[in-house]
Amino acid sequence: DFFAALDEVHPAFGVNDEELQQCVQNQIIKFSDNIEKIISDGQLFIDQVRKSSRTPLVSVLLHGPPGSGKTALAATMAMSSEFPFIKLISPENMVGFSETAKMSMINKVFNDSYKSPLSVIVVDNIERLLNWVELGPRFSNSILQTLLVLLKKIPPKGRRLLILATTNFKQSDLKDLSMSDCFNSEIYVPNIKELLSVNHILEELKLFNDNEKDRVISDLKEVKLNIGIKKLLMIIEMSRQDVDNKIEKFVDTIISVNTTEITKN
Amino acid sequence: DFFAALDEVHPAFGVNDEELQQCVQNQIIKFSDNIEKIISDGQLFIDQVRKSSRTPLVSVLLHGPPGSGKTALAATMAMSSEFPFIKLISPENMVGFSETAKMSMINKVFNDSYKSPLSVIVVDNIERLLNWVELGPRFSNSILQTLLVLLKKIPPKGRRLLILATTNFKQSDLKDLSMSDCFNSEIYVPNIKELLSVNHILEELKLFNDNEKDRVISDLKEVKLNIGIKKLLMIIEMSRQDVDNKIEKFVDTIISVNTTEITKN
Amino acid sequence: DFFAALDEVHPAFGVNDEELQQCVQNQIIKFSDNIEKIISDGQLFIDQVRKSSRTPLVSVLLHGPPGSGKTALAATMAMSSEFPFIKLISPENMVGFSETAKMSMINKVFNDSYKSPLSVIVVDNIERLLNWVELGPRFSNSILQTLLVLLKKIPPKGRRLLILATTNFKQSDLKDLSMSDCFNSEIYVPNIKELLSVNHILEELKLFNDNEKDRVISDLKEVKLNIGIKKLLMIIEMSRQDVDNKIEKFVDTIISVNTTEITKN
Amino acid sequence: DFFAALDEVHPAFGVNDEELQQCVQNQIIKFSDNIEKIISDGQLFIDQVRKSSRTPLVSVLLHGPPGSGKTALAATMAMSSEFPFIKLISPENMVGFSETAKMSMINKVFNDSYKSPLSVIVVDNIERLLNWVELGPRFSNSILQTLLVLLKKIPPKGRRLLILATTNFKQSDLKDLSMSDCFNSEIYVPNIKELLSVNHILEELKLFNDNEKDRVISDLKEVKLNIGIKKLLMIIEMSRQDVDNKIEKFVDTIISVNTTEITKN
Amino acid sequence: DFFAALDEVHPAFGVNDEELQQCVQNQIIKFSDNIEKIISDGQLFIDQVRKSSRTPLVSVLLHGPPGSGKTALAATMAMSSEFPFIKLISPENMVGFSETAKMSMINKVFNDSYKSPLSVIVVDNIERLLNWVELGPRFSNSILQTLLVLLKKIPPKGRRLLILATTNFKQSDLKDLSMSDCFNSEIYVPNIKELLSVNHILEELKLFNDNEKDRVISDLKEVKLNIGIKKLLMIIEMSRQDVDNKIEKFVDTIISVNTTEITKN
Amino acid sequence: DFFAALDEVHPAFGVNDEELQQCVQNQIIKFSDNIEKIISDGQLFIDQVRKSSRTPLVSVLLHGPPGSGKTALAATMAMSSEFPFIKLISPENMVGFSETAKMSMINKVFNDSYKSPLSVIVVDNIERLLNWVELGPRFSNSILQTLLVLLKKIPPKGRRLLILATTNFKQSDLKDLSMSDCFNSEIYVPNIKELLSVNHILEELKLFNDNEKDRVISDLKEVKLNIGIKKLLMIIEMSRQDVDNKIEKFVDTIISVNTTEITKN
Numbered sequence A, B, C, D, E, F: 001d002f003f004a005a006l007d008e009v010h011p012a013f014g015v016n017d018e019e020l021q022q023c024v025q026n027q028i029i030k031f032s033d034n035i036e037k038i039i040s041d042g043q044l045f046i047d048q049v050r051k052s053s054r055t056p057l058v059s060v061l062l063h064g065p066p067g068s069g070k071t072a073l074a075a076t077m078a079m080s081s082e083f084p085f086i087k088l089i090s091p092e093n094m095v096g097f098s099e100t101a102k103m104s105m106i107n108k109v110f111n112d113s114y115k116s117p118l119s120v121i122v123v124d125n126i127e128r129l130l131n132w133v134e135l136g137p138r139f140s141n142s143i144l145q146t147l148l149v150l151l152k153k154i155p156p157k158g159r160r161l162l163i164l165a166t167t168n169f170k171q172s173d174l175k176d177l178s179m180s181d182c183f184n185s186e187i188y189v190p191n192i193k194e195l196l197s198v199n200h201i202l203e204e205l206k207l208f209n210d211n212e213k214d215r216v217i218s219d220l221k222e223v224k225l226n227i228g229i230k231k232l233l234m235i236i237e238m239s240r241q242d243v244d245n246k247i248e249k250f251v252d253t254i255i256s257v258n259t260t261e262i263t264k265n
């Protein structure tokens, strides 16, 4: 039966945990309710693929600004599924590949997944997989077409597949690239905009003692926050080095980053 | 004579039923009169090819929004013909192919069909066969030219061919691509816009008991429906998993999908 | 002398009658005076090439809307010449060819023709030979350049050549492609716009008895006709299948086609 | 000395007279003073190259509308030089060549010329050599660059070269292509605009008897003439075939051609 | 432990000091406070990479106008780190390379760095690495994509990397190229705008005696200075040759350069 | 020591004097003060490279309208240096080369120069090296990038290089091509605009006797002169052939050239 088949295949495919761990460099900090919601939604999709035989393919897109935590969240969901086949398709493993080489690498992962009864594929950073650059714009149409087909292709009888894709693309980019209809569901991963979240993170990472932290939070009260978790963690580590000047360094950098971001966009 | 020739060829070509079945994943539900009309029109074209020696080539285009059921309908028509040669030309079988490889695969199917007295070719998802993307727009002109010629090329003496093509292209796209004159007839496959159709489908798929269903239908009364059968089926399955919350989940998702679609376009 | 040379070469080149016949699928119906005029003009060009030693090259373009009968007329003229060398250059024989392959195929036909004292070359569907598509527009410049030279290249001493080309291109397209100066003469092949022509064709093809035909013609009186002979013949055959409903089917389809054409353009 | 060297080289290079003759299909008719002027100017350039050691390279461009007689005039000048090296670079000899093949063919002719003390190269139909098409516009930049250098490259010591190029390009095209500075001199070859010229040509070609000719000329008095010699000769031959109807045919075609030309441009 | 590993690797990788010295042709003159600030900031990043295990990757961009001293400063910082692996990725070492060859050279340097516990990579002149030219604009997207991935790719466990990149790109260019999010920090290297800096440099390079220098400075008082250190050094050397005319030559050239720069931009 | 090294290398590299002489076809006529100034400036750059060890690379651009004498002047400067390595990079030696072949030829000359203690490289006609054409515009970006790097690359220790480049590009073109910052100095080579210069040249070349010359000069008094030395020399030679008509021919051609130039631009 199904679960026997599942067991059989387990050793054959395996899961590259190290690679997935690398995506979650600094753990997941549950700094807001939204993070909890995203993680539980992920669990629901995993369950659906495991149980409903009418939907052998479920594809989910995690989208949001750069550094908001998309990859770490997708990798965490994928690992939590404990499916026998979990693979990461990442631009980092294809540096310098030709378009053709990228296409066959992507195609191979999907074809391999079709041999496992239950699979997760994390398709990380779609814009980079496509060699996308806004200027032009330019991108690899052949890789795009490969994805457009594979993201909708139903696995063969008796196989089920969950696709977790991540991207910085906005809705308008997705539409331009005919990707609007590719995903069954979309999850938005936002930047941090609440001082409460910053507070939570500072507590967890113990950069400041309580007094210091309070001063920091109070200094940032007037700031219109809009920062990715990734950049926030980098600023915390920079400030940590600056022993005599931690508070100022932290507050000033946060402020300057938020200001630049606004003029940049 | 003709029917002897027909019989002879039968074993040589065969029909890949599994592949065609895969296109009709969840059966055809006759949720509206229009669906019945489409299926009977299909039967008329099959008859014409079988009987009229003056029209050895009949080509029909099924067009409509994404997920409206085009592929399932075309595959169903093709299988119902019971012609000795029925082939599917689908992007899903050409992932990662070069343009040249795609061209010869397409060309081969047509050349093979010319050897059978009666053939059906399903040309699925023309925009994907062409590597079309709206941004640019970009597409493979060499594959387009191959199709432009093959869709109009009359089979050799004594051979007859029915072409059933599907596409998301709008009339304006077809014109831009010089495809307006390629087809002898066009069939429009619309989204679901009537609550009655939803009711029909819910009944058939037994997601709700009668009470529940009535509440759902009443909740959706004010909604301007515009949804493809494919997406509707996905939402039904998602809601089915959410045992305690089926109704809300179904109603909310339907509403949010219809809203997004509008802002998207 | 000349006619001896002509005889000698005859067996060497031959004429592929079957291929040319295939272009005239449904005979030539002389449904209007214009058709007679076109055919007699064709005869004049054939005579000129045969007799005037000062014009060893005469090139004629048959242009008009899709399906107006250009190919059938060109093939008919070519066959009527009874020259020892008659060849068809058609996109249908080059499906999937590379640009280079197309170029040498075209070049070969012309070079072969230079060995016969009297030749006709039918260059069918120039826009398709060029891989033309309006979107862009895109086309094969190398094939265009090949044609631009060959259409004006005078055969070697003692050889004479008649070129009959067909195209859907409009004058403006020809100008854009530097083809305005390529042809010595142009023949326009129009759509059917007179009810009298439809009447003539219906009589010839015996779709209706006299009563029925009169009703049909009367039903179409108000319609602004603009239809190609090719499409008209397809509609006749479709209606023929619909035994109980012939008249309505014919009239309705004619009307809907004429309406769509207008909105299309 | 110089003339000895000249003699020596004579047999080594030779001149393909047949090819050059082919360019002057129907002789040169001196139908106007301008034609005489062009021919005597050509003689001056030939003399300059032969005599002045300070100008080892003289390049002349013959430009004008299609069919005005450029090629025939250039070939005639070239042959009249009686230089030991006279070569024609013509698109007609490079049908289907790749850009690279064209470039080396062109380059070879120039390199060969550098070995003869006195040479003429006819570069016929620059726009076709460049694969030029107005749409885009598109052209072969690599062939253009080859010409841009070779047209200005001074032959090695003791060698002299006359370049006679022909083109339909207008001044603005030449400027766009950086060709404005390539030529030492330019000769404009106009269409026929005088009825006197037509009269001269008709007399020479004996299409009509004197009475007929007078009627023709009188019929054309109101027409704003603008026709190339090439087209005029074709019309004369066409009319010659139409024995009973010569005058009308000739007059009508002349008129219709002049009218079309205007709307075309 | 870590420092043992560090020592071990030292001989294996080495540092090409000569190449880096070549980048600092004329030493670093500390002609303003800003230069001191830049150098001490550089030291901070080196310390961070050496000490914080949470930030295994720190990437810094030095940007500013042409010739402002970016490369010399980056090379100086890199050498001051004394890390066991210090490599320069420079367009000067890739002249005439294909895009593919460039990509693998870049990729190789990064992969090599991942084997050293502590590394610095100087990525010099990004716009030139990308084959950037404003006209179009054109650039190598494949090299851009390679950089976009490598600049963000975290080294494997236990390895740490400092990236020092230099560029003339403005913020808007970086945004167009999707490079805005690639760097953790940015350092602006400005042109010289203060007469005090010029004074400092003239003193150090002993072009003038004190009297002369005072005259020069006074002559330049009204000039709106905006000049790169690189150009200033060239002008000093030019003037030095012009023994009798040093002061005028220096003052005039400085003035004319500043004027041209303004009209140029 | 340095001068010993210089002597040693002398035989190894050599200078192709013939090739450089070919660039100065008709000597340098010092027809104006500006010409003297240009030549003495050239001498200054040569001295600087020979003497100042702080500026191992000096690059100079000679720019101006077509035929103003740029190449002849650059070649003359180069030869006057008597450096052991003097090479010409000219499009005339690369006719029909692929972009790659051009790049390696250019690269080789620079690499060779790095082996000589003192070198001059003449980079002739940059726009032609780049396959530049205004239409588009089109050019070889890979060759441009090669030049952008090589023109700024400092030779290895103990080697010094003078680069003399020529071009028709205007400042705006140079900016578009990112070439504005490539050269240490720029020399403008203007057209002839003074009647005095024409007088000087006519005297030197003895086309007229004194009486004739005076008449010519007086005839040209009202003409707004703007002519390159190259074209002027060609007109002188043309007129010389026309024995009976020298004065008129000269004056008329000068006038017509100056008029055309104006309407051309």
Ligand SMILES: Nc1ncnc2c1ncn2[C@@H]1O[C@H](COP(=O)(O)OP(=O)(O)OP(=O)(O)O)[C@@H](O)[C@H]1O
Pocket: A023, A024, A025, A026, A027, A028, A029, A030, A031, A035, A065, A066, A067, A068, A069, A070, A071, A072, A073, A125, A166, A168, A229, A230, A233
């Ligand atoms: N709640 C959280 N969600 C996501 N990441 C978190 C969270 N808490 C901590 N992190 C850490 O923040 C970092 C998020 O970086 P990540 O690469 O996932 O962002 P991203 O959105 O994928 O960035 P990019 O747009 O560059 O791809 C990781 O190091 C992760 O361990």
Ligand SMILES: Nc1ncnc2c1ncn2[C@@H]1O[C@H](COP(=O)(O)OP(=O)(O)OP(=O)(O)O)[C@@H](O)[C@H]1O
Pocket: B023, B024, B025, B026, B027, B028, B029, B030, B031, B035, B065, B066, B067, B068, B069, B070, B071, B072, B073, B125, B166, B168, B229, B230, B233
């Ligand atoms: N009446 C119906 N018509 C079509 N499909 C139906 C119908 N009833 C149920 N279905 C099911 O709905 C799904 C329709 O999906 P299908 O792939 O045919 O849509 P599509 O229009 O081809 O989508 P796409 O635009 O993505 O190609 C199939 O799973 C099919 O079994």
Ligand SMILES: Nc1ncnc2c1ncn2[C@@H]1O[C@H](COP(=O)(O)OP(=O)(O)OP(=O)(O)O)[C@@H](O)[C@H]1O
Pocket: C023, C024, C025, C026, C027, C028, C029, C030, C031, C035, C065, C066, C067, C068, C069, C070, C071, C072, C073, C125, C166, C168, C229, C230, C233
């Ligand atoms: N008078 C006629 N002239 C031309 N074709 C006719 C005529 N009468 C009947 N026919 C039939 O009509 C059809 C015309 O089709 P044909 O392929 O020649 O049109 P076409 O203009 O070349 O179309 P396309 O634009 O698609 O190339 C042929 O089957 C031919 O036998």
Ligand SMILES: Nc1ncnc2c1ncn2[C@@H]1O[C@H](COP(=O)(O)OP(=O)(O)OP(=O)(O)O)[C@@H](O)[C@H]1O
Pocket: D023, D024, D025, D026, D027, D028, D029, D030, D031, D035, D065, D066, D067, D068, D069, D070, D071, D072, D073, D125, D166, D168, D229, D230, D233
């Ligand atoms: N005075 C004349 N000048 C030129 N050609 C003449 C003259 N008299 C007669 N002819 C004939 O006219 C024809 C001119 O054609 P030619 O090919 O030279 O024109 P063209 O301008 O080169 O055309 P295209 O623009 O197509 O290249 C030749 O057949 C030539 O023999």
Ligand SMILES: Nc1ncnc2c1ncn2[C@@H]1O[C@H](COP(=O)(O)OP(=O)(O)OP(=O)(O)O)[C@@H](O)[C@H]1O
Pocket: E023, E024, E025, E026, E027, E028, E029, E030, E031, E035, E065, E066, E067, E068, E069, E070, E071, E072, E073, E125, E166, E168, E229, E230, E233
């Ligand atoms: N304070 C300084 N900062 C930087 N360079 C200095 C300084 N003082 C002297 N220099 C010298 O100035 C020159 C700066 O040139 P450098 O190549 O670094 O400029 P750059 O900004 O990289 O130029 P480009 O934009 O062309 O790449 C070097 O020769 C360097 O030795």
Ligand SMILES: Nc1ncnc2c1ncn2[C@@H]1O[C@H](COP(=O)(O)OP(=O)(O)OP(=O)(O)O)[C@@H](O)[C@H]1O
Pocket: F023, F024, F025, F026, F027, F028, F029, F030, F031, F035, F065, F066, F067, F068, F069, F070, F071, F072, F073, F125, F166, F168, F229, F230, F233
């Ligand atoms: N004073 C002068 N300066 C330059 N050239 C002169 C001078 N006097 C005479 N000449 C002659 O004028 C000609 C100048 O041509 P040259 O090829 O150098 O011009 P150019 O500006 O390089 O032209 P192009 O823009 O076509 O490259 C040469 O033949 C040269 O011998």
Ligand SMILES: [Mg+2]
Pocket: A070, A071, A072, A124, A125, A166
């Ligand atoms: Mg990510």
Ligand SMILES: [Mg+2]
Pocket: B070, B071, B072, B124, B125, B166
């Ligand atoms: Mg489909």
Ligand SMILES: [Mg+2]
Pocket: C070, C071, C072, C124, C125, C166
């Ligand atoms: Mg046709």
Ligand SMILES: [Mg+2]
Pocket: D070, D071, D072, D124, D125, D166
């Ligand atoms: Mg010609």
Ligand SMILES: [Mg+2]
Pocket: E070, E071, E072, E124, E125, E166
């Ligand atoms: Mg630099």
Ligand SMILES: [Mg+2]
Pocket: F070, F071, F072, F124, F125, F166
């Ligand atoms: Mg020059």
